[in-house]
Amino acid sequence: MICVWIDTRVLVAAAVLGLLVERVLGITDARLVQGTNVNLGEALQFLREYDSEASRMCFRVSSARWAYSTNMTDHNKRRMIEEQTLQAKFDKLSWKRAMTFDWTRLPDQMVRRQLKFLITNSRASLSDEKYNEIYHLISEMKDIYSHVRICPLNNHETLFCDLELDPDVLRIMSNSRNHMELAHTWKEWHDKVGPPMKNKFMRYVQIANQAARMNGFLDAGEEMRYAYEESDFENQVAEAWKSLQPLYRELFTYVRRKLLQLYGPNVIRPEGPLPGHLLGNLWAQDWSKIIDLVAPYPEYTSMDVTDEMLRQGFTPLRMFQMAEEFYTSLGLQPMPPEFWRFSMFDKPNDRKVQCTASAWDFCNKIDYRIKQCTEVNMDDLISTHHEMAHIQYYLHYAEQPYLYRDGANPGFHEGVSNAISLSIFNPVHLHRVGLFNQNTDSYETNINFLMLMALRKVAFAPFAYLIDLWRYEIFQNGVQNMNSAWWELRLRYQGVIPPIPRTESHFDAAAKRHIPADIPYMKYFVALLLEFQIHSSMCFAAGHEGPLHTCDIYRSREAGRLLA
Ligand SMILES: *[C@@H]1O[C@H](CO)[C@@H](O)[C@H](O)[C@H]1NC(C)=O
Ligand SMILES: *[C@@H]1O[C@H](CO)[C@@H](O)[C@H](O)[C@H]1NC(C)=O
Ligand SMILES: [Zn+2]
16 A cells, blocks of 8 residues: 655654664665565565666667757657656656555665665656646746747847847857846846746646655655755755855955946945846856956966867867876776767757757666767867766766666766866866966966856855755745745845846746756755865875865876776
8 A cells, every 4th residue: 555644743753753763774764655565575576677677768768868959850859758758657657666665674775775766756646647737837947948039239220039048148148248238138038038937837836845745755845955865964055155155255255346347336336245147147156257357367378278279170079089088097998989989079060959068878888978069169178078077977887776877966976077177177287288388387377267266166156055045945935925035045145136126027046947947956066065075085096285276187097096
């Protein structure tokens, strides 16, 4: 029998019982109700079948998604949706079968853990009707998001309202220094994205919470946090933010002073918050695009090695070969032959493709690919190494059961890849690979470099932290006043305000795709902390001496062993 606890009194009792079970079995959590089957042989048999079927399903879905992402036709889109629908059905069925076991009482830790993953990673507790509904709500919101087109500032006669997020809106927000144009673009984007999906989002919150409660959680926010397997996760991230806050404040006040010099006190209040449209990014999450306005030593050459790459005749293929050589220099495996045969390294000109760089695991232990519309420039060179770190991670856990083939926690994959990026993007490494021919010991070069890193990493911290704080709050307290709740958090953590007043008819959180797309965000905050910890450990293993930003783990077998 499958039964579900909804009553909170039962939940309290369950929590107490859970604690007892935990002591006896060493289980981290026993909140989920389960069936009665405690036959280990049957559980093992079920998991074996699940493993091969889930891998096969994942291969089919990945293949269909790949086909669509690299060739965006209606036919390929339909095929992808068909496969995803099959997978959703399979997930629901697997959940039902997993629920017939009393997993807390099975005498095998691996079996318990896999069943727990199956049961908790799912909205399958919903009725078929609601399960379909939330799935459709999310895809409708994603559709709205990807179809928004906005108008440019109308200082010309002609007015074509056909600006897309990528590349048009992003380009204006990073390159324009006209605050009227920035405010206009910001407003257009926020006004056109949020309101059309507000009702859908409110319904989504309701159903997501229902699913979470049926799984024994208080709300969907608690369910999101559960993936970290840390009972005081919220406190841990709050403490981490508190320790970063003084550094963020210094960056903030420094940047505010520089922007004040440029835009004047009518646009920026000398003692006030920062208007979010002036920081070189639509969401004010990465300020590196205004490095030209804030660099401490603007007369010193930038670290951008793009010109040198062009001079040396780099190609996208050569960039991938260079990345592979980085990993083999650490003693890690080269990319498999299928990687070289099937990856997409360039943007094709005979069809429409989805250009966001990504690394793919086709779940068959053979097929691993990267999709990237590579251009010969420094950002893409770093991205190539970053994506290939994901492939290294895939290769290293290939022999694990399907349910374990993922990051050690939701922030880990990105943390590992970002740690590699820290080794690639620094003066010492770029010098070693013959791309940066300046003196790497120059004080001014190093300070400019550290400022650039601060604009990327330190500026990102409060943003990465608050996105899910907002979501946790909405899941817990409901959707009333959700736009003012959003701006309260933006002000409190980032010190950022909108360029023009907002109301509850707006829905500004939706301007960030992860909100309509139902993708958790706290993992990026966790990854930001992990990347420096992982980098620092690898540097220690490599015997690095001196400040961390000059560490490059290239050719260190010790660092490679530790990473593996
Ligand atoms: C793109 O997909 C269509 C099917 O919609 C197919 O006919 C075509 O051959 C594909 N193009 C490439 C280059 O794969
Ligand atoms: C375009 O210009 C007209 C008049 O010049 C003005 O009324 C209108 O608000 C402007 N629209 C935008 C989007 O700036
Ligand atoms: Zn990544």
